[in-house]
Amino acid sequence: MDTLNAMASGFEVALSWHNLMYCLIGVLVGNIVGVLPGLGPTATISLLLPFAFTLPPESSIIMMAGIYYGAMYGGSITSTLLDLPGEAASVVTTFDGYQMTKQGRAGIALGIAAIGSFVAGTLAVIGLSFLAPGLAGFAVKFGAPEYAVLTSLGILLVAYLGTKSFLKSAVCAAFGLLLATIGQDPITGSIRLTFGSNHLLGGIDFAAMAMGVFGVGEILYNLEHLSKGTLKQTKVGRVWPTVKDFAQAKWAILRGSVIGFFVGILPGGGSIIATVASYGVEKKVSKTPERFGKGAIEGVAGPESANNAAAGAAFIPLLTLGIPSDAVMALIFGTLLLNGITPGPQLIGEHPDLFWGVVSSMYIGNALLLLLNLPFVGLFIQLLRVRSSILMAFAVVLTLIGVYSLGNDSFNMGVVLFFGVLGYLMRKAGFDPAPMVLAFVLGKILEGTFRQSLIMSNGDFAIFATRPLSGGLLGLTALGVLYAVASRVWKARRRSGGREPKG
């Protein structure tokens, strides 16, 4: 079979000693920042962009992917042991995980989380291997109008799902698209919105923007919300679940994997929704729902599996359609672009080494995480002793010097600071920075395909609806909007008709 052959060559790429090393560095760093409060995977990957640019593309993506799913593992450790979710995606784990810790079953909770994550991560990668080539083959037929519709749909979904306020996210997305127009107009060559600066002729540097918004912005925000972390001594106990535990959790793991995978494919679906959906399903399916919130092992196993499956599935829209589905995927997208590779349907055919190498490295990464986490959980908790003041000071200097090293130009240090302040203010104002960065990386494609479509159709907007593929995509969008409106109306009606008691 083609897929199996391709995968075998992918393993050759992933198993070369240097890629193996970057995979290990990635999952280790991810695991560590997942545990550390205040520095999430998005911030970490942004900080490491200058370093990633010095690597060959497949190695840098292997490392970034490792940080991404490694952080999911790490996040479960602090939520379970200390009731401190390092990531939004691990909040749900605190409900039953921390209860299990209080009952002296911390090790079992962590063990089942690690095993569930491993199973889910692996299933997601298998799904990715078999689904991606077909989807890409279908998308190869896309022309400019299809891309314009698909890209807008992707941005809309990201602004809609996974954020708190759609209107605010829409402003952010439009602002990101606007920022992407700075520099030379790709079609006419005229200069736009550079504010008279020669440095901006080539546009805003993507890395500087991401490092500012995600890195410095988050650090500034955390400075204001100083949390004094106290490390309670927790006994982890035995890590391997018993046969009984495993029997109780196995279906939760499988269901979580499937839910996570399908939610993860949706742009903006991401891990938060996946964990919440999985928790809801487990509670509904369970014969003893009253155990939930009191240390039910399914309540840990399901969501933890779901967030890892979602992390793997998030690569599908990126690698097959060229649509990044969250902030981390946007960073990977930007890195690929800077390496001269446009993520999209052609990627699998033109760069099979990259695609299959990254996919295979995820199998290996998941195994490495399992090996790291089962024996060394106790060691990872000790990381909470690291003073956040020192960590942040180091991170901020690393960011500024890192961005300087990109072009040996201090102008970009100013850009980082500017976007750091912007990122801080956005967080204060309740604006999610992710749609902005995501729209920024897609901005040139969206504008280009939008204008090309209009030129093709002589200014007739019907081109977006009459071509079968783009019309179909538009129809899907319309259905989605209808569903959203209907569900809101239904919810409002239910609420006015007396609220259900919380269970």
Place this chain on the structure above:
Amino acid sequence: MNTPRINAAALWPGAVSLGIGVYFLVLSARMTLGSWQNPGPGLWPTCLSVLISLVSLALLALALRKKPASGTIHQLQEHIHPVPGTDDAALEAAWERTEGAEEEGFTRNSRYPLYAVLGLAAFILLFERFGLSLPCLALLLFWTKLLGKERWRVAVPVSVGLTALIYIIFGWGLDVPFPDDILLFNAR
């Protein structure tokens, strides 16, 4: 206790984004717009600026309607878009514990980010004039001692150590040409 009718903290995000939208609209409208048949460079930015301004107006309208001290949970529910099968209570808790659930005002603690920004700006200016070592050391001391409130005996060795580490990573490892250094004799 007199509660104000209009919640000022809820208004500023919409007001700022409206300002940005209008500002970019003015800039974009100066460029050649072209036509739908043959779009010019200004068309796309103009569309986006109009979009930003319109959505900002909607945000302002919503903020005006919102009562100052109504429960945040209720407001959150208005904004949550669940996927079938999600557990509402779980989603609420998840959002609540995520940073920045709603817009927030500036407090006394907001001075720390302000100091940090001033410190970083100073660092960039000093870096261009005096090279890496001294500004880096100063920034790290400023951050650990003044912002992080570490003791001197922690702040000093940590700052010196991290400066050396940064120098080793970037100066030696990646061979980055820094501006001429005031402290270290620079061969370049």
